[in-house]
Amino acid sequence: YKSQRAKMDNMLQGYSPDYRFIRLFDFTEAINQFILDEKIDVVIIVPRKHSFLKSLFRSSNTNQLAYHSFVPVLCISEP
Numbered sequence: 001y002k003s004q005r006a007k008m009d010n011m012l013q014g015y016s017p018d019y020r021f022i023r024l025f026d027f028t029e030a031i032n033q034f035i036l037d038e039k040i041d042v043v044i045i046v047p048r049k050h051s052f053l054k055s056l057f058r059s060s061n062t063n064q065l066a067y068h069s070f071v072p073v074l075c076i077s078e079p
Helices: 002-011 027-038 052-057 061-068
Strands: 043-045 073-075
Touching: 027 061, 043 061, 061 073
Parallel strands: 043 073
Antiparallel strands: none
8 A cells, every 4th residue: 555655646746645445346336426425526546557457357346437437537647
C-alpha cells in the first residue's frame, strides 16, 4: 500500500488526492456506490497490464468502469 501510494502521490503532484479502501466483491458496483455516496465528480484509474491468458478469461475493470460509470473516468498510465 505505501509504495503504491507513494507512486500515486508522485504522479499527482500539485493535486490533493484522497485514497480509500472499498471492500465489496463487485468492482464496478463498489465504485458506482462510492461515487453516489461521496458525490464524486471524476474517477482516476491506473490500468494494469495483465497476461494474455488472464485477459482472455477475465474482462478488464477499466473497461467495465468506463462503460458503466456515472461520472467521467480518467485513465493515467504508470511512469
